[in-house]
Amino acid sequence: MHASPVDVDLALVGGGGAASLVLAALDRHRVSGLRVAVVDPVHKRGQDRTWAFWGVPGTDLDPLLSASWSRVDVVTAAGRRVLPLAPLRYAMLRSAPVYDRAAEAERRLGAVRIGAPAGELTDDGERVTVADPTGRLLVRADWVLDSRPRPPRRPGRTSWLQHFRGWWLEAARPTFDPQRAVLMDFRTPQPARGVSFGYVLPVSDRYALVEYTEFSPAPLSDPAYDAALRGYAALLGLDLTALTVREVENGVIPMTDGPFPGRPSPRVVRLGTAGGATRPSTGFTFSAMLRQADQVAAALAAGRPPVPAPAYPxxxxxxxxxxxxxxxxxxxxxxxxxxxxxxxxxxxxxxxxxxxxxxxxxxxxxxxxxxxxxxxxxxxxxxxxxxxxxxxxxxxxxxxxxxxxxxxxxxxx
Known part of the structure; x- marks a missing residue:
C-alpha cells in the first residue's frame, strides 16, 4: 500500500483476465519506459476460471494451453455432427498460467501494484485521478484502462444471461476421448424461455470439464445446476459414482443489446465485458479481450493512445x-x-x-x-x-x- 498517490503513464484498474492479457501484451510488444500501475485489492493467482476459444495455432498462447482440438462435435436429438476446424483450432486456457505470465510481465515492466479497491475516476482531459471508495487519491495517470464489471450505459431492449456450472471430473481409468471435444450438446432439457446445452472439454482420457450452460433471462439455483449436470452426465453415459469432482466452475455473463461504451471519457478506456468484449448473442468474450490487449500494447509501442477498436462491428x-x-x-x-x-x-x-x-x-x-x-x-x-x-x-x-x-x-x- 502506498501512502501517497503514484504518478504513472498507464493505470490498469482491475487485475483480472483483461488486465492480465494487457500486461502480457505490453511485455510481448517490448514496451519500455512506460510507468504502469495495477489497482486491485486482490492479486489474481491460481485456477479460478477456464477460457475456451478458437484461433490459429502457433501463437504465444500455445505453451499455456491445457488442451486443443482440431475438430469438435455439435450434438442434437437428430444426431452428432463432427466439425473440422482447420485452419482454426478450439483451445482451452486455464487462468493460472495467464496470471503467472502477467505477474512475470508486471515484474519486467516494473509495474506498481496498489492493493486497494478503486472508486471514482476523474478525467480532466489531460490526466486521470483514481481514488478509493473513501475518496483517498491512489493514482494519477495519463491513461486508465478500466476492466471492472459494470452494467450497460442503459438497459437493453433484450437482456439475457449466459450462465453455467461445470464439473472437473477425474476418473480412475480411461473414460474420456482427449481427441474429441463437444462444443454444444443440445440433448439437454430445454428451458421454457431460452436454450440450454452441455459440453465436454477433455484434457486427458481421465480428466475433463463437463459443463451445463443456459442462455436465458435468469440464473438457476445451485440444486438446479447440479441436477442439470447429473442429467447431462447420464446422457453421456458417465457413472458419477466412479468419478471424482475435483473442481466446480460457475459463471454468469451478460447477453444484452444494451451499450457498453469503450471510452466513457477522453482518457479512460474500458476493457473486457465493460468495454463491449462480450458477444451479445453468445456471451463469448475471450477472443475480443485478446484483441483489445494486443491493440492497446501495439498502440503504446508506437507512441499512440491506448484505444482499441470496437470489439465487434x-x-x-x-x-x-x-x-x-x-x-x-x-x-x-x-x-x-x-x-x-x-x-x-x-x-x-x-x-x-x-x-x-x-x-x-x-x-x-x-x-x-x-x-x-x-x-x-x-x-x-x-x-x-x-x-x-x-x-x-x-x-x-x-x-x-x-x-x-x-x-x-x-x-x-
Whole structure:
C-alpha cells in the first residue's frame, strides 16, 4: 500500500483476465519506459476460471494451453455432427498460467501494484485521478484502462444471461476421448424461455470439464445446476459414482443489446465485458479481450493512445440484437437456430462470425441460414424498438444500421 498517490503513464484498474492479457501484451510488444500501475485489492493467482476459444495455432498462447482440438462435435436429438476446424483450432486456457505470465510481465515492466479497491475516476482531459471508495487519491495517470464489471450505459431492449456450472471430473481409468471435444450438446432439457446445452472439454482420457450452460433471462439455483449436470452426465453415459469432482466452475455473463461504451471519457478506456468484449448473442468474450490487449500494447509501442477498436462491428451488434429479440420473443427455436447455423455454413465461417471477424458478404450468408420469416419479424420489432428508444432520448431519429453499411461499423463502440 502506498501512502501517497503514484504518478504513472498507464493505470490498469482491475487485475483480472483483461488486465492480465494487457500486461502480457505490453511485455510481448517490448514496451519500455512506460510507468504502469495495477489497482486491485486482490492479486489474481491460481485456477479460478477456464477460457475456451478458437484461433490459429502457433501463437504465444500455445505453451499455456491445457488442451486443443482440431475438430469438435455439435450434438442434437437428430444426431452428432463432427466439425473440422482447420485452419482454426478450439483451445482451452486455464487462468493460472495467464496470471503467472502477467505477474512475470508486471515484474519486467516494473509495474506498481496498489492493493486497494478503486472508486471514482476523474478525467480532466489531460490526466486521470483514481481514488478509493473513501475518496483517498491512489493514482494519477495519463491513461486508465478500466476492466471492472459494470452494467450497460442503459438497459437493453433484450437482456439475457449466459450462465453455467461445470464439473472437473477425474476418473480412475480411461473414460474420456482427449481427441474429441463437444462444443454444444443440445440433448439437454430445454428451458421454457431460452436454450440450454452441455459440453465436454477433455484434457486427458481421465480428466475433463463437463459443463451445463443456459442462455436465458435468469440464473438457476445451485440444486438446479447440479441436477442439470447429473442429467447431462447420464446422457453421456458417465457413472458419477466412479468419478471424482475435483473442481466446480460457475459463471454468469451478460447477453444484452444494451451499450457498453469503450471510452466513457477522453482518457479512460474500458476493457473486457465493460468495454463491449462480450458477444451479445453468445456471451463469448475471450477472443475480443485478446484483441483489445494486443491493440492497446501495439498502440503504446508506437507512441499512440491506448484505444482499441470496437470489439465487434456495428452490423454484428445489430444482428445480435435481432437474434436476441427473436429468441426472447419465441420467434425462433433456440436449438433450431444454432443447428441451422452449423448445418448451413462452413464451421470456420460460423466460428469467425461468433468472433466478430467475418466480412459483410459472410454475414449475409450467415443471415440466410436463419429462419427467414421469424427473423424478419424480429428485424421489424427491433427497428420499432430502436425508434421508440431514440424518440425518448432525441426527437430526431437516425436510421437503423444496415448489414454491410460502413456507417454501422462504428455503432455501439
Amino acid at each position: 456495428g452490423r454484428h451488434l445489430w444482428m445480435d440484437a435481432v437474434a436476441l429479440r427473436a429468441l426472447d420473443r419465441g420467434h425462433v427455436d433456440g436449438v433450431e437456430f444454432f443447428e441451422r447455423l452449423f448445418d448451413r455454413n462452413p464451421p470456420e465461417r460460423v466460428l469467425r462470425f461468433l468472433d466478430g471477424v467475418t466480412s459483410p458478404a459472410e454475414d449475409l450468408a450467415v443471415m440466410r441460414s436463419s429462419p427467414l420469416l421469424p427473423m424478419t419479424g424480429a428485424v421489424l420489432g427491433d427497428a420499432v424498438g430502436r425508434l421508440r428508444a431514440r424518440l425518448r432520448r432525441d426527437p430526431t431519429p437516425t436510421p437503423v444500421p444496415q448489414v454491410g453499411s460502413r456507417a454501422g461499423d462504428q455503432a455501439g463502440s
